[in-house]
Amino acid sequence: MLFQTINGKMGLNKKNGESEVAGMAATIKDIAKLAGVSPGTVSRVLANKTGFFSEPTGEKVRAAAAELGYQKNTAAAELVTQQSNVVAAIVNSTKTNFASPIIEGIQAEAHRHDLNVIILYAGDDDSEQQRRALTTVIERPVRSILLLSVDLAAENLALLQNSRIPFCFLSISFDEIQVPYITSDDWQVGYQATQTLLKLGHQNIGLAGVDSDFHTGRQRVAGYRQAMQEAGITIQPKWIQLGNYSYDAGQTAMQAYGADSGLTAIIGGSDMAAVGVLNAARNLGYRVPTDLSILAIDGTEICELVQPALSSISQNFYEMGVAGVQQLCAPGELPQKITPIKLVERDSLQRNS
Amino acid sequence: MLFQTINGKMGLNKKNGESEVAGMAATIKDIAKLAGVSPGTVSRVLANKTGFFSEPTGEKVRAAAAELGYQKNTAAAELVTQQSNVVAAIVNSTKTNFASPIIEGIQAEAHRHDLNVIILYAGDDDSEQQRRALTTVIERPVRSILLLSVDLAAENLALLQNSRIPFCFLSISFDEIQVPYITSDDWQVGYQATQTLLKLGHQNIGLAGVDSDFHTGRQRVAGYRQAMQEAGITIQPKWIQLGNYSYDAGQTAMQAYGADSGLTAIIGGSDMAAVGVLNAARNLGYRVPTDLSILAIDGTEICELVQPALSSISQNFYEMGVAGVQQLCAPGELPQKITPIKLVERDSLQRNS
DNA sequence: AGAGGCATTGCAAACGTTTGTGTAAAGTGC
């Protein structure tokens, strides 16, 4: 009775008669056959649509599923239901390491909404790798896309917008184009960093390693300029050393300042840049913080790894992650959002006498 | 002629008449209708199956696809072809940070084979999060699974093996169970680290922060013991301070050693642990490397971030990544594989006089 | 006892692809 071999219309190029023979994964139909019910019923009990099946059948089906080691084919299900519960996070593999707390935030909030998270790497500034990551997520049913500080090439942005999948940028901002993003107020980041140093009596303050090619960096520089201007200090051109936020950028910035820079404080464009500044400064003979105060921007764990531990203007990356998925779960909100920043004091700042 | 409205059997609950009305993504059928050919033909030209269509038709189809902004639904395609070109990497979100070079290796080699990579986070030792990550990849068509130093709970390993998806562990090893893995020879790691220090004249050598709960850690300890024994040195129990490879583990280990430990050299179980040792040692009044040599294990970029830069027994994580996808692309090879290690000298070692 | 309701299940369409088979029309050789 249980092992009846009625098996519908026979395929032409593949006979599906005995499906437990080889390694072919068990399907809902196999369960149906084993349990002696229809595939539809199996689907219903497995989806726990209570009220649509009797307890005895439920048991039979569950037993059969267990025996066959059934694993659902979600892709097939998503095909018919036309909806997915995975959200994709695309990160650029830049050396600055704030991605991890953002992802933890995404993960936590996503699970709260019963969503699954997949992560894709999009290379550094490689538009080809971006395209690759983008198409792999667009081509399969993802519910939404989060882009962690990736600066999309124009053609890739078009691709993304064309896909009609909801998306949101994280930890990056734009002025020219109108897209949803969540990040810190980068102008405030620059402004408050500078203010912090000014309040400690510093006047000659450097800004090292920020990238003014993008909005984020331009904003930080603008905040810095404004704070300096309000304090009545004229900025020497060499005080602003641009770069790409990396460790190397910090180092080369510091080397450009040189051993007799006249600076008493430096703002690192990122944690990594600040560490670069720190190490290069030491090699130039500076003692930190005695001779030179250093203030990092970001506040990731590396600040606590080096000695002296770096004080920082810290961003709330975790919060960015959760805000990102919230934004995508409850759309209709305004598309730009700001997460708070705060000063975290460690051991790299000192009052300028 | 082009806009004929023959559209097959009408659906009962959803009329698919004009599909460009709302946001519904364009399908192959829409293209077919627009170009005035059959869906099959569209599929063939889009897949570039040359020889199956004439150039004029090819052009018509491509034009229609472009006009509709067509995006392939790979999930649907994978459903019928029964094969996928995505490989999943599952990483645990541990604070030690070697994951990134492994992923870069995976990524590079995968692209060489025209595969796409998705990454999942599996939490730290959270079997529930593991299960979640695992099922999300098992439930959809992935070609193979790489697990980066994740120690799977027993029930989750069963899940994985049951799925019949090829998998390989990276940067972790096992003795009790028989599974494919690629990692460094951890015994050699411990042995060579110790040898390095012995050759520099050290005798009282500590081992800090390794986790002997797992095979990897046990092997490192065993290598250390063997090297010490060969040198005729009896290990004081407190020289071995276990931990979980973290920064904190390194710190507490060093604090356990104390200010008058008698040690002249310490092996950090990981880079992070070594940095923990370094900072704690400084706080205890040690000068590194003058009073105390420190040798890290792993050789990630943090070794170069701290001062003095930490010498290390470096693993080739990138290579692990490429070996992992190679292994899964050309199966039949022996299931365990070893990637080489090497000593990288930086500034944290000094001869013991 | 017949009508109506409800619980349980089967049936079949549909999701968006790929691909084997069938078949006209066009091309080739004699």
Added chain:
DNA sequence: GCACTTTACACAAACGTTTGCAATGCCTCT
């Protein structure tokens, strides 16, 4: 001008699900 091959395409099945609808049987009410 006929048989034969080739070219270019359409047709339809199949992948593994979900779900609206129909069908069956039983229960309850009058």
